[in-house]
Amino acid sequence: MNTHDCHLIQFEKKSHETGNLVFMESKKDIPFDIKRAYYIYDVPSYAKRGSHAHKNLKQVLIALSGSLEIIVDNGYAKKKYLLDNPHQGLYLGSNLWRDLVSFSPGAICLVFAAEYYDPSDYIRNYTEFLNFIRSQNDYSVLKS
Numbered sequence: 001m002n003t004h005d006c007h008l009i010q011f012e013k014k015s016h017e018t019g020n021l022v023f024m025e026s027k028k029d030i031p032f033d034i035k036r037a038y039y040i041y042d043v044p045s046y047a048k049r050g051s052h053a054h055k056n057l058k059q060v061l062i063a064l065s066g067s068l069e070i071i072v073d074n075g076y077a078k079k080k081y082l083l084d085n086p087h088q089g090l091y092l093g094s095n096l097w098r099d100l101v102s103f104s105p106g107a108i109c110l111v112f113a114a115e116y117y118d119p120s121d122y123i124r125n126y127t128e129f130l131n132f133i134r135s136q137n138d139y140s141v142l143k144s
């Protein structure tokens, strides 16, 4: 398997001389019911966040302010995404290792999540992630 269950989402933007407004709705612009939101900010430019995968969780990340890069790894190949405007989001499906890097000064990354916080859904060890991915794919080959 060599596909990445992730893609950029363009949100509608209402522009006016008095400023911009961006909106998003569950199960429409965000492809799941939002159960949780959190945001990451004051990240030093040398810091790396994330460095984990989720077994089930789906998320959408938005750079509300500033910019950051997200390196997405499906266990076979990596893709790099730049989030640098607040009317764009990155959908991340499950089973993807993500590193969040190169935060600009003042960057704020908003995250919408499809589930409540569950530490048991995290894979924080990269070797464990690779083993998990391969076991999932072996299973799907066996089923097909």
Ligand code: TYD
Pocket (backbone or CB within 6 Å): 036, 038, 040, 048, 049, 050, 051, 117
């Ligand atoms: P973590 O997911 O490791 O952050 P990041 O991926 O940005 O590096 O979470 C950092 C800490 O915050 C960790 O102790 C778990 C806690 N946390 C919650 O309690 N609830 C949440 O919804 C999230 C996302 C994290």
